[in-house]
Amino acid sequence: MKFQSHDFCIVGAGPAGLTLAQRLTAAGKSVLIVERNDRPGGLSKSYDYDGHIFDTGPKRFHTDDPIVKDFITEVLAMHEIGRSTLVHFADRYFNWPLKSSELWKMPPQISVRAALDMVRKKKDLDLTTFRDYIRLQYGDTLYNIFFKPYTQKFLRWSADDIHSDWASTGINRTVIDERVKANSLFDLLKGLTLPKKIDTKFLYPMEGGFGGFFDRLFDICESTGCLDFLPSDSIAAIEDKGDAFQATTRGGRELAFETLIWTGNLNDLAALVGDEAFELKYLNTIFFNVIAREEAVRNNRAQWIYMSRGDSLVSRITCMREFHGSTTPAGYYNFICEVTDSQSEPRFFDKAQGLTDPVLAEMEAMKFLKSRRGVEAVHVNPVVDTYPIYHRRYKQAFGGAVRTVKGFSRRVHLLGRSGAYWYNNSDHSIRMALDFAEKLLRDPERHFDHRQYFGGSVKDEHSDEHLTT
Numbered sequence: 001m002k003f004q005s006h007d008f009c010i011v012g013a014g015p016a017g018l019t020l021a022q023r024l025t026a027a028g029k030s031v032l033i034v035e036r037n038d039r040p041g042g043l044s045k046s047y048d049y050d051g052h053i054f055d056t057g058p059k060r061f062h063t064d065d066p067i068v069k070d071f072i073t074e075v076l077a078m079h080e081i082g083r084s085t086l087v088h089f090a091d092r093y094f095n096w097p098l099k100s101s102e103l104w105k106m107p108p109q110i111s112v113r114a115a116l117d118m119v120r121k122k123k124d125l126d127l128t129t130f131r132d133y134i135r136l137q138y139g140d141t142l143y144n145i146f147f148k149p150y151t152q153k154f155l156r157w158s159a160d161d162i163h164s165d166w167a168s169t170g171i172n173r174t175v176i177d178e179r180v181k182a183n184s185l186f187d188l189l190k191g192l193t194l195p196k197k198i199d200t201k202f203l204y205p206m207e208g209g210f211g212g213f214f215d216r217l218f219d220i221c222e223s224t225g226c227l228d229f230l231p232s233d234s235i236a237a238i239e240d241k242g243d244a245f246q247a248t249t250r251g252g253r254e255l256a257f258e259t260l261i262w263t264g265n266l267n268d269l270a271a272l273v274g275d276e277a278f279e280l281k282y283l284n285t286i287f288f289n290v291i292a293r294e295e296a297v298r299n300n301r302a303q304w305i306y307m308s309r310g311d312s313l314v315s316r317i318t319c320m321r322e323f324h325g326s327t328t329p330a331g332y333y334n335f336i337c338e339v340t341d342s343q344s345e346p347r348f349f350d351k352a353q354g355l356t357d358p359v360l361a362e363m364e365a366m367k368f369l370k371s372r373r374g375v376e377a378v379h380v381n382p383v384v385d386t387y388p389i390y391h392r393r394y395k396q397a398f399g400g401a402v403r404t405v406k407g408f409s410r411r412v413h414l415l416g417r418s419g420a421y422w423y424n425n426s427d428h429s430i431r432m433a434l435d436f437a438e439k440l441l442r443d444p445e446r447h448f449d450h451r452q453y454f455g456g457s458v459k460d461e462h463s464d465e466h467l468t469t
């Protein structure tokens with residue numbers, strides 16, 4: 001079946017695709033969104049199991065960017081929340097950032113060794129590597145007992161082969177508040193002895209979970225009458241006819257559009273427009289959405305709990321009620337366990353359902369869950385492409401993919417977490433899309449350097465071409 005021709009085709013209905021669609025449709029442009037999933041929202045959609053709401057990836061907006069803040073509050077009224085994070089380390093739970101009153105809980109040999117690292121001179125460091133970047137900032141002890149095992153478990157990749165951009169965008173971003181950011185072991189220890197009050201505020205929708213925001217954004221786009229949405233499909237072939245593209249989808253639809261904006265998996269696009277494969281790797285994640293009675297869960301509770309042990313399945317627990325009461329019916333304390341998996345060497349993805357028991361056993365052993373008897377249901381949600389992996393050759397791979405795409409046509413643009421192959425948060429995808437809409441509608445010369453805006457190294461001989469949108 002043939003669609004009428006569109007001004008723009010956007011691949012991917014996540015935060016980047018939907019924000020761009022909102023701006024383009026509001027300007028009267030005709031937009032088609034092609035999405036491989038059966039509903040919009042991307043990593044940011046939420047699930048509602050009879051009133052028990054579970055988010056997928058994102059749980060809260062955190063931005064001080066007035067442009068993004070204005071956009072978010074224009075779309076939906078938001079609830080302001082604080083933050084609470086725990087780290088499970090050496091069989092105990094610690095507040096994060098650490099509080100000095102809890103120092104006594106740390107094994108003394110660790111604190112002493114970590115302090116000695118400060119005075120030891122470090123030689124021959126390669127600061128493009130994750131390993132040496134972290135060793136310089138936090139010392140060998142903390143690298144070996146915390147950062148390395150956690151990173152290898154989380155990324156399912158050798159920490160020795162990870163680029164320092166993972167540290168500068170990923171890890172630094174978990175310590176969101178600039179006032180408590182520890183850029184060296186000295187800062188960290190200073191922060192421990194003189195803790196500052198942290199009062200960062202985050203935004204969360206008042207109903208429908210985090211994904212409620214993107215459901216609303218999608219409705220706004222649809223209400224313009226300028227949006228067509230093609231779910232459960234993807235582009236199988238594309239041809240550049242000079243002033244327009246013609247494409248067919250896996251579902252057999254024929255499409256025509258002037259400009260393509262790609263927010264989906266970059267390997268898919270590179271395969272569509274060229275015949276070279278690039279070493280662009282993404283991580284998969286299985287989310288175990290657990291419906292549990294309140295009394296089944298111990299008091300180690302927070303929005304997020306990081307599991308530092310390298311040999312555990314779960315890397316993080318998310319407790320839905322800590323974000324908003326509307327997500328969790330009275331008498332329940334629902335939580336999500338995240339298990340990441342490699343795409344190239346999958347160990348868990350194909351047998352995700354069978355992992356429910358070991359995951360719950362781990363929650364008991366780590367003294368999060370009192371008893372499995374209080375668990376009423378576990379919904380298993382395997383999601384692909386949750387994070388790009390910055391191995392040490394990723395910039396060359398990304399640069400190669402960009403050159404292939406641009407060689408095919410200058411009217412194809414990359415955007416968002418997967419398309420721009422950049423670890424980000426949803427506020428960042430929103431900001432990229434708002435800037436990109438300005439460029440498409442008003443100012444073709446506009447440059448927005450998303451990597452500098454968000455963190456990570458900017459200068460890059462291999463992929464400079466697409467460092468700006």
Ligand SMILES: Cc1cc2nc3c(=O)[nH]c(=O)nc-3n(C[C@H](O)[C@H](O)[C@H](O)COP(=O)(O)OP(=O)(O)OC[C@H]3O[C@@H](n4cnc5c(N)ncnc54)[C@H](O)[C@@H]3O)c2cc1C
Pocket residue numbers: 011012013014015016017034035036037041042043044056057058059060061062233234235263264265268269285338386387415416417418424425426427429
């Ligand atoms: C576990 C986790 C926790 C997170 N926590 C937070 C948080 O607390 N706060 C926050 O702001 N952000 C958080 N994030 C990040 C947030 O999810 C992303 O920043 C945001 O979803 C990126 O939006 P996007 O539109 O760029 O990409 P995505 O959300 O990934 O959307 C891309 C879309 O493209 C589709 N697609 C891919 N390939 C194709 C194809 N070939 N054809 C058709 N469709 C395709 C996908 O199905 C998807 O719908 C978290 C992410 C994860 C994984």
